[in-house]
Amino acid sequence: xxxxxxxxxxxxxxxxxxxxxxxxxxxxxxxxxxxxxxxxxxxxxxxxxxxxxxxxxxxxxxxxxxxxxxxxxxxxxxxxxxxxxxxxxxxxxxxxxxxxxxxxxxxxxxxxxxxxxxxxxxxxxxxxxxxxxxxxxxxxxxxxxxxxxxxxxxxxxxxxxxxxxxxxxxxxx
Amino acid sequence: xxxxxxxxxxxxxxxxxxxxxxxxxxxxxxxxxxxxxxxxxxxxxxxxxxxxxxxxxxxxxxxxxxxxxxxxxxxxxxxxxxxxxxxxxxxxxxxxxxxxxxxxxxxxxxxxxxxxxxxxxxxxxxxxxxxxxxxxxxxxxxxxxxxxxxxxxxxxxxxxxxxxxxxxxxxxxxxxxxxxxxxxxxxxxxxxxxxxxxxxxxxxxxxxxxxxxxxxxxxxxxxxxxxxxxxxxxxxxxxxxxxxxxxxxxxxxxxxxxxxxxxxxxxxxxxxxxxxxxxxxxxxxxxxxxxxxxxxxxxxxxxxxxxxxxxxxxxxxxxxxxxxxxxxxxxxxxxxxxxxxxxxxxxxxxxxxxxxxxxxxxxxxxxxxxxxxxxxxxxxxxxxxxxxxxxxxxxxxxxxxxxxxxxxxxxxxxxxxxxxxxxxxxxxxxxxxxxxxxxxxxxxxxxxxxxxxxxxxxxxxxxxxxxxxxxxxxxxxxxxxxxxxxxxxxxxxxxxxxxxxxxxxxxxxxxxxxxxxxxxxxxxxxxxxxxxxxxxxxxxxxxxxxxxxxxxxxxxxxxxxxxxxxxxxxxxxxxxxxxxxxxxxxxxxxxxxxxxxxxxxxxxxxxxxxxxxxxxxxxxxxxxxxxxxxxxxxxxxxxxxxxxxxxxxxxxxxxxxxxxxxxxxxxxxxxxxxxxxxxxxxxxxxxxxxxxxxxxxxxxxxxxxxxx
Numbered sequence: 001x002x003x004x005x006x007x008x009x010x011x012x013x014x015x016x017x018x019x020x021x022x023x024x025x026x027x028x029x030x031x032x033x034x035x036x037x038x039x040x041x042x043x044x045x046x047x048x049x050x051x052x053x054x055x056x057x058x059x060x061x062x063x064x065x066x067x068x069x070x071x072x073x074x075x076x077x078x079x080x081x082x083x084x085x086x087x088x089x090x091x092x093x094x095x096x097x098x099x100x101x102x103x104x105x106x107x108x109x110x111x112x113x114x115x116x117x118x119x120x121x122x123x124x125x126x127x128x129x130x131x132x133x134x135x136x137x138x139x140x141x142x143x144x145x146x147x148x149x150x151x152x153x154x155x156x157x158x159x160x161x162x163x164x165x166x167x168x169x170x171x172x173x
Numbered sequence: 174x175x176x177x178x179x180x181x182x183x184x185x186x187x188x189x190x191x192x193x194x195x196x197x198x199x200x201x202x203x204x205x206x207x208x209x210x211x212x213x214x215x216x217x218x219x220x221x222x223x224x225x226x227x228x229x230x231x232x233x234x235x236x237x238x239x240x241x242x243x244x245x246x247x248x249x250x251x252x253x254x255x256x257x258x259x260x261x262x263x264x265x266x267x268x269x270x271x272x273x274x275x276x277x278x279x280x281x282x283x284x285x286x287x288x289x290x291x292x293x294x295x296x297x298x299x300x301x302x303x304x305x306x307x308x309x310x311x312x313x314x315x316x317x318x319x320x321x322x323x324x325x326x327x328x329x330x331x332x333x334x335x336x337x338x339x340x341x342x343x344x345x346x347x348x349x350x351x352x353x354x355x356x357x358x359x360x361x362x363x364x365x366x367x368x369x370x371x372x373x374x375x376x377x378x379x380x381x382x383x384x385x386x387x388x389x390x391x392x393x394x395x396x397x398x399x400x401x402x403x404x405x406x407x408x409x410x411x412x413x414x415x416x417x418x419x420x421x422x423x424x425x426x427x428x429x430x431x432x433x434x435x436x437x438x439x440x441x442x443x444x445x446x447x448x449x450x451x452x453x454x455x456x457x458x459x460x461x462x463x464x465x466x467x468x469x470x471x472x473x474x475x476x477x478x479x480x481x482x483x484x485x486x487x488x489x490x491x492x493x494x495x496x497x498x499x500x501x502x503x504x505x506x507x508x509x510x511x512x513x514x515x516x517x518x519x520x521x522x523x524x525x526x527x528x529x530x531x532x533x534x535x536x537x538x539x540x541x542x543x544x545x546x547x548x549x550x551x552x553x554x555x556x557x558x559x560x561x562x563x564x565x566x567x568x569x570x571x572x573x574x575x576x577x578x579x580x581x582x583x584x585x586x587x588x589x590x591x592x593x594x595x596x597x598x599x600x601x602x603x604x605x606x607x608x609x610x611x612x613x614x615x616x617x618x619x620x621x622x623x624x625x626x627x628x629x630x631x632x633x634x635x636x637x638x639x640x641x642x643x644x645x646x647x648x649x650x651x652x653x654x655x656x657x658x659x660x661x662x663x664x665x666x667x668x669x670x671x672x673x674x675x676x677x678x679x680x681x682x683x684x685x686x687x688x689x690x691x692x693x694x695x696x697x698x699x700x701x702x703x704x705x706x707x708x709x710x711x712x713x714x715x716x717x718x719x720x721x722x723x724x725x726x727x728x729x730x731x732x733x734x735x736x737x738x739x740x741x742x743x744x745x746x747x748x749x750x751x752x753x754x755x756x757x758x759x760x761x762x763x764x765x766x767x768x769x770x771x772x773x774x775x776x777x778x779x780x781x782x783x784x785x786x787x788x789x790x791x792x793x794x795x796x797x798x799x800x801x802x803x804x805x806x807x808x809x810x811x812x813x814x815x816x817x818x819x820x821x822x823x824x825x826x827x828x829x830x831x832x833x834x835x836x837x838x839x840x841x842x843x844x845x846x847x848x849x850x851x852x853x854x855x856x857x858x859x860x861x862x863x864x865x866x867x868x869x870x871x872x873x874x875x876x877x878x879x880x881x
Contacts, residue, residue, distance in 0.1 A: 002236055002282070023282045032281065037203040038196020040405070042355045043438040047799035050355055078196035092194040096186055099763045102771060103635030104193030105355040105405030111194065152806040155799065157355050157406050158635050159774025160767060161810040 005068040011036065012080030020067050027051040027062040030077060038078035038108040042155070049154035052109035052116070053077045059116030061153075078108035081115065091115060094167035102158035110154045114168050117150040118142070142172050180647035180654050181828070184763035188639045188659065189403065198403040201359040201375040206431035209361070210239055212424045213284035215274035215291045216440055217266045220300035220792025221509040224264040224273050228292040232276055235290055237283030240428050242275040248423050250389040256479050257444075257512050258385065260416045261423065266295065267478045268511050269793040270443025272416055277424045277432055300509040302792045304475045306344070306452045311473055311504040317485035318519055319607075319674075325491055325557055328498035330456075333467035337458025341535045345455070346859040347486075347523040348784040349794065350448035351802055352516045356405020357438055358445050362421035363431035370425075371398045374418045377407040378671025380630050383664040385414045386422060402662040404634040408775070409515030410445045411634070412673040442785065442794040442802075446514025449474045449484045450787070453527035457535045458498075463549040465535075468496035470528060473504045477512040481505070484513065485520035489528055489605055491557035492727055494550035499557075509792055515673065517775055518835035521606055522842070526779075526860065529602035529843035533850065543601050543847065544571050544580060555725035563724035563824035566755035567603060570731035570818060574601070574753040577816065578733040587854035594741045597748070598852025600734050602843035604754070606836040608679070608726035610826055611670035612715035615684035617646065617692040620707040624656045627689065630669040631661040631681040636834055637764030638677055644760060645682045645828050649689035667711065675728075675832025678760065680718060682828040687712035690827075724824045728831040730754040732773070732844035738852045740871055743864030747777050747845055748811055754836055755818045758829030765833055769815035772837020777813075778805040779838070780845035784861045 008017045011034060018033055027044075030036040030053070039062055042050030046064040053062045054076040081089040091114055094100070101107040121127075124137040129149045134140050142150075147168045148161070156164065192198040217224075229241035247261035260272045276287035314323040334340060354375075362372040370390060376382050379399035387394045399418070404411065417434050424432040436444060451474045458467035470490040476482050487501035516522070536543035551568050554561050575581065583599055584590070590597040615629035627646040633639045639659050647654040660666055661681075670680050691710040699708065735749040750773050759765045782803035786795040796802040815837065825831060842860060850856050855870045 002286075021280065021282050023286075024280075028281055031203070035205055036196070037199060040200075040356070041435065042357070042405075043799050045438065045798060045800065047438075048355065078194075082195065088191070088195065092191075095194050096190045099187070099767050101190075101193060101635075102637070102764075102767055103355065103404060103406040104189070104198055105200065107193050108196045148808045148810070152808040155355065155804055155806060157353055157408070157775075157804055158767070159771035159805070159810070161774060161805070161807045162770060162813050163767065164807065 007068050007071045009070060009073055009075055011075045012077060022068050024067050025063050026065045026067045026070060029067040030062065036077050036079050040105050040108060042105065049113060050106050050109040052113045052154060054112055054116055057119060059113050078111050081111060090171045091167065094170040098163045098167040100163040100167040101160050106154060106156045110156065110164055113151060113154045121146065144169065180644040181760050183644065183761065185640055185644060185654065185761055187637055187764065188643060189633065200356050200403050200405050201373045202361050202433040202435050204361055204373050206361060206363055208430050210277050210279060210428060210430040210432050211281045211284045212275050212277045212421060212432050212434040213288040214272045214420065214436065214440060215276065215288050215293065216443065217269055217271040217273050219266055219295045219297040220269040220302060222266050222295050222297040224266060224293060225296050226294040227274055231290040231292065232287040235283060235287050237279040238276060238287040239279065240277045241287065241291060242424060242427055248426050251391055253385055253389050255413060258414060258416060258419050260419055268443065268509050269791055270440060270511055272420065275420050275424055277428050300792045302508050302510050302787050303789055304450055304452065304506060304508065306473050308506045311506040313502060314481060314483045314505050317483040317503045319485050321485045321488050324502040326500045330467045330469050330498040330500040333498035334456050334458035334469060337466045338461050339459045339538050341457045341531055341538055343455055343531055343534055344858060345453040345527040345530055347451045347526055348860060349450045349787065350516055350779060350783055351442050351785055352408040352410035353441065353799065353802065353804055354406030354408055354410060357436050357441060358411060358415045358417045359435035360418040360421040361431060361433040362418065362425040364425055369396045370422055372418055372422060373400050375404050375411055376401045376414065377404065377411045377632050377634050377673050379632065379664040380668040381671060382414045382418055386418065389419060390422065399664040400662060401632050404632060407634045408517045409519065409673060412515050412671050415445050438799065439797045442797050443511040446512060448516035448519065449476065449513035451484055451486045451523040453486065455527050455531040457531050459535055459539065463539050463541050463546045465494050465496050465550050467498040468494065469500045471502050475508045475510055476505050477510050478507055479512045482513045484523060486524035488520045489524040492555055492605055493528065493603065495552045496556050510787060511793065517772065517838050518606055521839045525604060525839045526842045529840055530846050533600065533847040534856065542585065544575050547571055547603055558725055560723065560725040563726045564820045564822040565729055566818050566820060567729040570729055570753040570755050573816065573818060574731040574733050574751055578751045580733065587851050595737045595739050596852040597735065597737045598848045600844045600847025600851055602732045602840035602847060604730035604732060604836050604840035606675055606728045606832065606839055608728065608825060608831045609674040609676035610679040610683065610718050611676055612718045613669040613680045613684040614667040614711065614713045615681065615688045616667050616709055616711045617688040618707045618709040619692055619696055619703060621703040621705060624658065625650055625652060626658045626660060627685055628660040628666045629681050629685055630664055630666040631677060632672045633661060634672050636672060636677065636768060637761060638672060640764060641678055641760045642681055642685050645685050646689045649686050650693050675834040678830050679826045679828065679832060683714045683718050683826045684712045686827040687714060722824060726824060728754065728756040728836050730836050730840065732840040734844040734848040736845055736848040736852055738849060738867065743867035745781055745849060745862045745867060747781065750777065750813045750841065752837060753816045753818065755820050756833050756836060757820050757822050757825055757831035759817055759819065760828060760830055766815050768833050769837040770813050772835060773813050773815065773841050774805055774810055776838040776841020777810065777845065779860060780842040781861050782809065
């Protein structure tokens with residue numbers, strides 16, 4: 001191994017301390033070191049979103065983050081979305097019910113991205129299509145066009161987009 | 174849940190759905206084999222020539238690098254049927270992006286560093302990569318893809334065209350397109366101590382992968398196992414074995430370690446096939462009532478020096494419309510380019526873009542409604558073969574689509590709907606896709622606990638194959654679906670054809686149906702408890718599934734599109750897409766809708782955003798990654814509806830489906846293009862409809878056009 005650093009990450013509530021190749025991205029740490037293969041490698045360039053996970057509650061392309069820069073962070077992957085009793089997250093249920101995927105390869109990224117997008121809207125983050133009627137800092141109401149915009153960093157070559165939007169709409173409180 | 178007994182036709186949720194949404198589904202390089210190493214390819218930097226020398230010393234000196242395979246030290250393999258798989262076998266470079274070395278290392282990072290450190294010296298030769306309509310070296314192939322004759326001619330197409338009262342003579346261009354499934358082409362391979370080769374491979378059909386590896390590595394087929402339990406899409410590009418599985422197997426043999434190789438995204442356009450560019454000339458000569466007298470569709474395309482593959486884009490003209498005089502012909506030029514191959518509905522997709530655009534132009538020339546023009550030219554026998562259609566509900570799809578879409582309210586004048594800077598228009602196009610079916614085998618076993626195990630080496634690339642085959646089995650067995658376990662995606666299972674050509678469900682389903690029907694008959698007369706390991710029946714549909722039919726068998730459909738064109742920015746938005754399909758029996762409406770919609774979304778990409786360019790200087794594709802090659806994103810896709818007309822066609826197969834994986838893409842781009850013309854009054858004949866081209870087209874508009 002080349003230059004490496006001891007790094008501690010909390011992943012899905014479990015703390016891991018690892019000696020990590022300084023070149024290793026979070027995605028490869030999750031997949032290769034922790035066998036959390038839910039995060040997918042589609043492009044390895046931050047262009048497809050299949051590797052989306054949550055770092056400290058915010059969605060990120062895990063293929064673009066060097067793992068050693070995240071020391072002390074909390075990471076949630078698709079494997080960590082289920083409830084403590086193992087009950088699937090409402091979004092996971094909605095994806096099943098709506099058939100919001102086909103091959104399933106982009107799905108973990110879509111799910112993590114949707115969780116992140118819902119939190120961002122609730123925290124008042126506007127998007128490119130947020131209208132002027134929404135006050136800065138107020139929760140942004142999520143209609144289909146907001147969901148489409150906010151989910152556009154996650155490619156789905158099977159073309160499940162309309163069903164993904166419906167599934168996200170299903171869980172909006 | 175609606176389950177037994179009428180399992181077929183029920184909208185069941187995917188059997189592997191929970192695994193996919195929880196991240197537990199393992200794909201090709203996610204099987205953690207002890208001692209695994211990682212591989213990274215080095216690809217050719219010249220478009221034609223040979224490798225003079227590979228200096229691997231710096232790569233081998235990098236920490237963690239285990240080996241560098243080149244044509245000088247890689248295992249010698251027997252010649253494969255598909256020469257694109259003969260990687261690292263000689264110094265020849267047939268196109269830029271060809272694999273010239275493979276680095277194997279302890280980690281991904283080390284493999285990548287090693288690949289960057291391999292120094293390759295080439296002898297570059299002149300290359301020739303540009304396709305033009307008038308290349309003198311373009312030839313008419315004997316066969317195009319799918320075994321279709323390169324040329325078909327009926328009557329006197331030129332004479333009939335010349336004398337037709339209404340004529341359209343026009344040309345279209347479809348650029349190279351890339352499949353880009355979200356999971357790249359990837360394999361993990363290992364050799365066991367007793368000399369067996371085992372691989373996990375992201376493939377649409379591992380029976381063929383096993384055959385190929387057995388041939389190339391000189392093994393009996395029983396000594397090779399290839400698994401593909403979950404596959405992250407393919408769209409044709411994983412329909413045949415690809416270099417990843419050969420390279421991983423060679424690397425595993427060379428190093429004695431299991432080796433995982435996922436091809437980098439940027440290498441896919443060069444290594445896994447692409448939809449070849451097609452240059453179309455279409456001539457339609459019609460009577461004044463719209464009936465076509467002469468149909469001429471001439472297609473020029475490219476293939477590589479490695480293998481002849483001819484996109485059969487003139488083939489739809491042999492099926493679609495009345496045409497007593499016709500010529501449908503392909504010409505292909507062999508260039509120093511990557512080898513094209515299957516991409517969703519090869520042939521039909523670019524071919525129907527051209528033919529259905531020309532039909533729109535003909536309707537305009539006739540002053541006729543484009544739906545009615547298609548209805549007038551409907552036929553009961555296939556023009557090329559003279560065979561009666563087993564079922565053909567194109568007109569019903571057009572009528573039903575028109576009703577649902579609100580076509581009757583359409584003002585036929587182009588450029589008549591303006592709101593601010595946006596012009597809106599609507600368009601229609603037909604779709605067709607042949608019914609393909611291949612022989613398959615399957616087994617069905619009844620166990621003493623009342624459950625069943627059904628086995629066939631089908632592949633679920635996202636179609637819902639596992640689920641639908643479970644429904645076929647449950648219905649044939651008269652059992653509840655949850656009593657039937659499906660085992661697929663493993664070449665040790667009863668052999669089966671690939672998931673391709675929209676033929677999977679028909680092919681596998683036929684064998685599953687037959688095995689389960691036999692088992693049900695046997696169980697009906699069985700007395701007493703079942704033996705401990707149960708009762709099993711097998712089926713092999715060779716000789717029946719592939720029997721020649723007296724009928725022409727095709728699915729049909731109709732696409733309707735509404736687009737808005739921003740006259741200031743040149744942006745085209747597809748506001749609505751609506752498709753109606755007649756594709757036999759729909760076996761699972763939930764998963765079927767996803768397939769239709771998915772095809773339409775890919776067609777939307779073809780219409781608006783997707784296009785690749787052969788770089789004349791370098792010889793490979795300029796758009797190699799997902800930042801340059803724009804597949805549609807969520808925000809591009811507004812309203813997409815898929816509907817269908819149930820067909821009860823006795824000439825198909827026991828499960829009654831025609832195949833649904835491809836027809837959704839077929840007419841979409843033409844419908845969008847025709848809607849664009851209706852919106853702005855300018856015809857664009859080259860895809861995709863990107864803002865730069867749209868603004869050029871709008872600038873060409875005569876001032877009186879487009880003002881209602």
